[in-house]
Structures are given as structure tokens and as C-alpha cells.
Amino acid sequence: MPDRKVRVRFAPSPTGPLHIGGVRTALYNYLFAKKHDGDFILRIEDTDKNRYVPGAESYILETFDWCGLPFDEGIIEGGEYGPYRQSERKGVYEQYAVKLVEEGKAYYAFDTPEALEEMRKQQESSGSSLTGYNHQSRKEMRNSLTLPPEAVEQLLDEEAHYVIRIKIPEDEEIHVRDEIRQDLVFQSSTLDDKVIFKSDRLPTYHLANVVDDYLMKITHVIRGEEWLPSLPLHVLLYTFLGWEEDMPAFAHLPLILKPTGKGKLSKRDGEKMGFPVFPLEWMDPETGEVSSGYKQEGYFPEAFINLLVMLGWNPGTAQEIFSLDEMVEAFSLDRVGRSGARFDPDKARWFNHQYLAKKDDQELANEYARILRDKKIEAEPSYIEKVVGLIKERADFVRDFWDQSFFFFQAPQEYDQKIVKKRWKQDSPEILKDLFPILEKTAPWERDVLEKNVKAFIEYKELGMGRVMIPVRLCLVGSGMGPDLFTIMEMIGREGTLDRIKKGIHEIPGEN
RNA sequence: GGCCCGUUCGUCUAGCCAGGUCAGGACGCCAGGUUUUCAUCCUGGUAACAGGGGUUCGAAUCCCCUACGGGCUACCA
CATH class of the missing domain: 3.90.800.10 (Glutamyl-tRNA Synthetase; Domain 3)
Structure with missing residues (x-):
């Protein structure tokens, strides 16, 4: 079978949503096919009509659409070896x-x-x-x-x-x-x-799988380890049918295990462990029960694919971040591990963080703008983009942006009591009042000018940065967090800055 | 129960096939540095060959046994 064109298939059964193990199996099939300039085929194995779940098939299609793994042949694409639904065969x-x-x-x-x-x-x-x-x-x-x-x-x-x-x-x-x-x-x-x-x-x-793989000229069967026990049966079937010459090569992938305890990952685990087991959100048509999905949780498809590829395969180098093209280039079956992999939610977030930090500000701003709109917050696209540029590296997901940047859009509603207790001294109001005229006079209202003037003030008063800046931050942000304070001042403007300082002087209790 | 697969830091893993490295990297965690703060970031640290027998001058690497984990065991896939 050496000079045959590589053809692999992903053959799910439409009995519910795919879970991440299934997506990984499909991904490895895809990578293997593309690495060898071969075809990646979708075949729906629906020979058990009792287990058919409505919506499962379109869920599968939507998943690969989102992941960016296109099929060369399948129920939508067609192809010369169709039909690709076993019920139609x-x-x-x-x-x-x-x-x-x-x-x-x-x-x-x-x-x-x-x-x-x-x-x-x-x-x-x-x-x-x-x-x-x-x-x-x-x-x-x-x-x-x-x-x-x-x-x-x-x-x-x-x-x-x-x-x-x-x-x-x-x-x-x-x-x-x-x-x-x-x-x-x-x-x-x-x-x-x-x-x-x-x-x-x-x-x-x-029978169906052997017959179809033969008729569809499948060269490599890459599937989950749960099929290993039936491999001798399948081999026997090829032999009995007289097809041993055309028998595909087999590769059985290790299973993805539960993050805690033991056993293979199953549908229920996600909700309990606090991470999704499904690529996309899924609603059980019978119970109405909704399970979360990576997409809805805020994962980028590239990050999702990347974290999946590393679960059971490694390139043998230190590289961990791969574009799809890079994965195709680096992938090989002999670098797939033999033991089951436990899913690590922390590492999953880290992958998304890597992609988030590298994403284009404008693209992220568009996504963030939708969240802001839901919060009834009006802002210029250019302003949002600038905010995103300042805070994206502090976040793992776009949905973290608000917590990291709300103060660019509105005055703080409350003050972090821990910081207040520690850093809001008795003389803080006094210092801020003294700073007030400096800010009023600062022109133009720009970051560098603000820095120069405020630092001059601090030096003149012999106060030290922390004595002044942290109380100011408390007024502007409400806590000790956030990016460069002079940038925040420039962004929210003179009026916003002065108003918040005034408000802080009145509202922050001077217990110390 | 039977059949099969597996077992390196807490997790993902490199190293194993072609025995000789202080067993390497990443996430997490801890510490330090940077910073006006938090986070990022940088530096450092923590931490593993399941156990027992062999073979060998030498075993994480080869062989055997045990233990543990997992999968399969339907007119499901």
C-alpha cells in the first residue's frame, strides 16, 4: 500500500456532542492527512438508529467549522466515495x-x-x-x-x-x-x-467500518484506544474478505483522562471540574440541560487546537505554541504517546493567554466592544483599542477585560479596603488636595507632561512616589491594580481625573 | 472474572527503540528582581524514573514478576 494517496477518516457516531477527546482524534487525523498531502474525510456512523440524537450531526459540523479543520470529503462536501452517512449506504x-x-x-x-x-x-x-x-x-x-x-x-x-x-x-x-x-x-x-x-x-x-474503509480507500485508521480490543476482529474481517493487501495501517490514540481521580473523561466531568468537556455549548434535546463549550468560555479556536494537540503528542522540541500549519509540518504518529493524558485546566488557560497576548488589538477591541455595549457603555473604537492594548497581557480571556479595565470607562464604585487600610494614610487627603492645582494647571494633558509635573511635585514635597501615587490610584481605579497611572490619567481626561480625586477625598474613610 | 493497553516531577511531557546526561522543558506553586500598585515580564527554586528481581562494568532505558491505573467484554459506536 506504499504508493497510495493517504486518506484518513474521522467517523463519529451522532449520539450527542463530541467531546474534546473526539476533537483531538479528528485533529490528529487532519494533521496526519495534511502532512502527507492526503485527504481528510468525515463519515457519519449512524447504524444504530436507537441512539441517534437530533442535532448531534450539525454539532459535529459546527465544531469543525469553528476549529478551522475542513474536510476534503464528507456529508457536506460530497466526494466520489459517497454517500458519507452509513444510514444512506x-x-x-x-x-x-x-x-x-x-x-x-x-x-x-x-x-x-x-x-x-x-x-x-x-x-x-x-x-x-x-x-x-x-x-x-x-x-x-x-x-x-x-x-x-x-x-x-x-x-x-x-x-x-x-x-x-x-x-x-x-x-x-x-x-x-x-x-x-x-x-x-x-x-x-x-x-x-x-x-x-x-x-x-x-x-x-x-462490519460497516471495515467495508467503508475499504470502499473509501482509507489508508490509515487513527482512532481512540477504546478500539484496540476489537482490532483483531477487524484484521480478521479484512482477511476473510480477501482485502489484506488493502488493509489500512492502524493507530490507537491514548485516552484523555479525568483531571482528578481516574477514568476516561466523560460528559459529566466538565461541570464538576469547572472546565468544558465540549468544544461548543450543547443543550441536551431531551433534558434541556446545557453544557458549556470552549467557544462560549472564551477560548480562541487556535488556542483550543493547540492545547489539544499537546495532549498526547509532542514535537520533541521545546516548542509549545503552534499554528495549524506548524502543527501539520511537525506532526508525526511516532511522536504520539502511549499513556493516557490528564487534562489540565490551568495549562489550558495559559494557552489561551499566549494567543490573547499576540492577538491584534483591533480584533480584540471589536470583541470587547460587544461586551461594553451589553453594559451600556459608550466609547470610541479607537479608545477601546487603546485600552485593549494596555491590558490584554493581563488577561486570559476577552471576558477578563472588564475587570482589568472598567476604570477606563467609569469611576470606581468602591474602594479596595485592604489597600485603603494599608496605604491611605491620615495625610493622604491633604496630599491630594495639594496635588490638585498641579493637575488643574497641567497642559497639555498628556501622559509625559503629567509624569513630569507630578514627579516634580513629589520631589518638591519630599514625599516619595508611593505616598502620592497609591492614593491617587485608589481614587482613580478603586484598588491597587492597573497599568501605568499617568496613562490612565491621560485616557480618562482632566475632568475625570479631578472628579475622581475629589470623590475619593470625600468617600475614602480616613481611619488611619 | 476474562482479554488487552499503560505507568518519568502535582499536571503535560523529553529521554527508552540503537543502556553510560547532575533525568531536560512547560504549566502550577514558592522566592527574588523590575514597577507608582496589581498583573504581565525576567531570574532562580521546588518536585519524578510504581515496586521487586534479573542481564550488564553500568539500567529510566533490555527481560521477568508484582502492584496500581485504564480500556474492552451488546443485535452501541
Whole structure:
């Protein structure tokens, strides 16, 4: 298969929102495809109609739209190997299942749920280590291996409910290769005769995925580690179908684990841990329950992708911040780790911080303007942009901007009591009153002029910066935080500055 | 229970395949510096080879066992 064009697929089941593990799997597929100038395909695996959740499919589409990971082929893009929804491919699977039966590699099974239940109970009580429908138990069940041919014919004609099961060889070693874990060997005797074709005349995942990957000329299957146990079954299917020459390479990605405790990340974890598990906000159509998403939490898609790529893969260098192009360039399957990764919310914020600090002021100002508008605050775009430039490095998200910059838009409503207690001395009002005329006379009202005049005042009064500046900051900002004070003064203007100082002198209690 | 995968600082990880480094980086945390303050930023520090056996002059690296963690075990994907 060496000179085939690389083709990979992301094959979600529309049973709900994707979580970040799914997005990461898709991302690795995308990176691998692009690295090798290959195709990235979306295939919807909706062969279980009972688990279908409305909205899940469009959620998947919106997610990749937001992340900026376009598919080359898929349910929207189309492509020459369509359709890309398994429910629309119903007709293609049965022939392969029947072919396997005809060749003695699979068989019809007519067992009722009760009979299967009975079989399980018996296996349990007998303490047998081999469980399931397997090379032993199949001899005692109702199937085309045990029934006389006429009876089988009759049952099939009657359209009795039946399934097709793969006939696992009794005692064989199945050698498989995983690109991440290298060579693995499974004993066929420990495998069971999985249903490959259901009584609703739809294939199970195992058959559908093998048939479609073959028909769609998939060269590499990159999926979650939860599929590793069924790899020997899939390999056997390729062999039975006579497709071993075209069998794709397999890579099973380590799982993303809960941040605390153990276990793989699941839907409920997010709310408890205080970080999203979903890329986009999701509302459960049945319960109406809303789960938060990275987008809505304020993550940039580039940051989201970046933090995901580092969860399980590393470039072997110290680089941590990657553009999508850089990721494509650097990515390789052999640098994917083998052990599960725990998600670290702190590091996630750090990634967003890195992107935020590098973002264009104007772009950020546009986003911030929306927040300000919601707060009924009017300001010139150029003013907002200037504010953003001053405070963006202090924030992790755009939504942090307000707390970092409200004083550029309105006088403080309260004063930080800790700072008041520590830095608002008995003579502070007096000092500010003395400073007042200096500020009144300062012209032009510009940062550097303000600095020069105020510093001259401080020197003349022999006071020291802290004695003067911190009380002023308290008046203008309400606390000890914020960027350069002279810049703040320039920005809020002479009137604003003087008003706030006056207000502070009256309202800040002089306990000390 | 059975089958399979995994295990390096609190977290993400480099190093392992081709044994020899004070086991490196990042996040977090702590300290110092810068600053009019807070934050940013800079510097420094903290902290790990799951345990036990082998093989070897020498093991985080190779082998075995144990422990622990995880996944799978449906007519789900």
C-alpha cells in the first residue's frame, strides 16, 4: 500500500456532542492527512438508529467549522466515495456479510434474547473463563452451524429475526500492528463471535467500518484506544474478505483522562471540574440541560487546537505554541504517546493567554466592544483599542477585560479596603488636595507632561512616589491594580481625573 | 472474572527503540528582581524514573514478576 494517496477518516457516531477527546482524534487525523498531502474525510456512523440524537450531526459540523479543520470529503462536501452517512449506504453491507456466510467465515444465528441471556448465566455459574458467543458456545446455540440446512433455509424464508455472526477460528494467533504500540498478538480462542449484521438488516460498527474503509480507500485508521480490543476482529474481517493487501495501517490514540481521580473523561466531568468537556455549548434535546463549550468560555479556536494537540503528542522540541500549519509540518504518529493524558485546566488557560497576548488589538477591541455595549457603555473604537492594548497581557480571556479595565470607562464604585487600610494614610487627603492645582494647571494633558509635573511635585514635597501615587490610584481605579497611572490619567481626561480625586477625598474613610 | 493497553516531577511531557546526561522543558506553586500598585515580564527554586528481581562494568532505558491505573467484554459506536 506504499504508493497510495493517504486518506484518513474521522467517523463519529451522532449520539450527542463530541467531546474534546473526539476533537483531538479528528485533529490528529487532519494533521496526519495534511502532512502527507492526503485527504481528510468525515463519515457519519449512524447504524444504530436507537441512539441517534437530533442535532448531534450539525454539532459535529459546527465544531469543525469553528476549529478551522475542513474536510476534503464528507456529508457536506460530497466526494466520489459517497454517500458519507452509513444510514444512506444501507444496501452495501449485506452482500459482504452474506459472502462471508457462503464462504463459511460467518453464519446465521437465530437465538432469542432470552436464549442469549441463558447462555451468559450458564457460563457465569460454571465459572468458565471463556464467555460470550464463541467457538465453544456456538455449538449449543441455534444457528446455521447447528441447525440442518433445510431448517436454516426455512427460517431465512420466514424472515425470522436473525443476525450474522463472524466465525472466529478456534485456535489461531492473530498478529496485528499498531503504529503507536507496535506489534501485538491476540489468541483467537479468546475472541467471541461478534454480530456483524443485525436483525434490522444494518451492519454493526465492525462490519460497516471495515467495508467503508475499504470502499473509501482509507489508508490509515487513527482512532481512540477504546478500539484496540476489537482490532483483531477487524484484521480478521479484512482477511476473510480477501482485502489484506488493502488493509489500512492502524493507530490507537491514548485516552484523555479525568483531571482528578481516574477514568476516561466523560460528559459529566466538565461541570464538576469547572472546565468544558465540549468544544461548543450543547443543550441536551431531551433534558434541556446545557453544557458549556470552549467557544462560549472564551477560548480562541487556535488556542483550543493547540492545547489539544499537546495532549498526547509532542514535537520533541521545546516548542509549545503552534499554528495549524506548524502543527501539520511537525506532526508525526511516532511522536504520539502511549499513556493516557490528564487534562489540565490551568495549562489550558495559559494557552489561551499566549494567543490573547499576540492577538491584534483591533480584533480584540471589536470583541470587547460587544461586551461594553451589553453594559451600556459608550466609547470610541479607537479608545477601546487603546485600552485593549494596555491590558490584554493581563488577561486570559476577552471576558477578563472588564475587570482589568472598567476604570477606563467609569469611576470606581468602591474602594479596595485592604489597600485603603494599608496605604491611605491620615495625610493622604491633604496630599491630594495639594496635588490638585498641579493637575488643574497641567497642559497639555498628556501622559509625559503629567509624569513630569507630578514627579516634580513629589520631589518638591519630599514625599516619595508611593505616598502620592497609591492614593491617587485608589481614587482613580478603586484598588491597587492597573497599568501605568499617568496613562490612565491621560485616557480618562482632566475632568475625570479631578472628579475622581475629589470623590475619593470625600468617600475614602480616613481611619488611619 | 476474562482479554488487552499503560505507568518519568502535582499536571503535560523529553529521554527508552540503537543502556553510560547532575533525568531536560512547560504549566502550577514558592522566592527574588523590575514597577507608582496589581498583573504581565525576567531570574532562580521546588518536585519524578510504581515496586521487586534479573542481564550488564553500568539500567529510566533490555527481560521477568508484582502492584496500581485504564480500556474492552451488546443485535452501541
